[in-house]
Amino acid sequence: MSLTPPTPKPARQPSLFSTEAADPVLADLAGLLAGPGEVGRMGGTARISVVVDAAWRVHVLVAELGAxxxxxxxxxxEDGRHRVRTAYTSMLAPLARAWLRGAVKRPPARFHLDGRRLRLxxxxxxxxxxxxxxxxxxxxxxxxxPVVRAALAAVGLPAAFVEPDEGGPAFRVGGRRMSRLAELVGERPVTAPAAEWPGAPG
Known part of the structure; x- marks a missing residue:
């Protein structure tokens, strides 16, 4: 039996854009707005809301917002889904200013995605x-x-557009890009079904 200690595996370096690369910040909520999330203003305050189709999503989002x-x-x-929303708060006013043109949602200049935004x-x-x-x-x-699609491509996730009559509107990441997506969004939340998270076995 060899007494030579095994060579330790090199520590995995987190991607610059992954969830491990930075602490949670309010700007991460732009990930909700890249998708179906909405932002509204009232005076000097704002709130974010998003309608989701499963209870596990409610648990994850409430925890992520609280963090x-x-x-x-x-x-x-009324259609059996769930609306998650924050209270109106001045903390979200900068995000609203960046994303709203009047009452219309538009990505700000130099919009980008990273692991924490994609996770949300x-x-x-x-x-x-x-x-x-x-x-x-x-x-x-x-x-x-188009801006959101370009932001996906910029982090190594070129995506196909899914038409509304085919289950969209949505972007689909597939093939060898799935491992990249899994790296970016991080570990599956405890309440998420295994089959519903990137990187989970099919």
Whole structure:
């Protein structure tokens, strides 16, 4: 039996854009707005809301918002889904100023995505499917889509557009890009079904 100690495996270096690369900040909530999230203003305050299709998404988003110092609540919708929303707070006013042109949502100049923003988008509106992973978009946000698509490509996730009559509007990340997506969004939240998170076995 050899007495030579095994060579230690090199420590994995987190990607510059992954969830491990930085602490949670309010700017991460731009990930919700890249998808179907909405932002509204009232005076010097703002709030963010998003409608989700499963209870596990509610749990994840409330926890993620709380980790950024923003309490959130939820309520059922008439179509059987759930609306997660923050209270109006001055903490979100800068995000609203960056994303709203009047009352219309538009990505700000130099908009970008990273692991924490993608994690929130995946938690709110991501769906695993045989062809890859689908990230749902806001149906009324068509002017935002080219900017968001370019931001996906910039982090190594070129995506195909899914038409509304095929389960969209959404962007689909597939093939060998799935490992990149899994690296960026990080470990599956405890409440998320294994089959609903990037990197989980199919």
């Amino acid at each position: 950024r110092g923003v309490p959130a609540s939820w309520e059922p919708t 988008w995946a938690a709110a509106a991501g769906t695993a499917e045989p062809a890859g992973f689908r990230l749902r978009l806001g149906p009324a946000d068509e002017p935002c889509w």
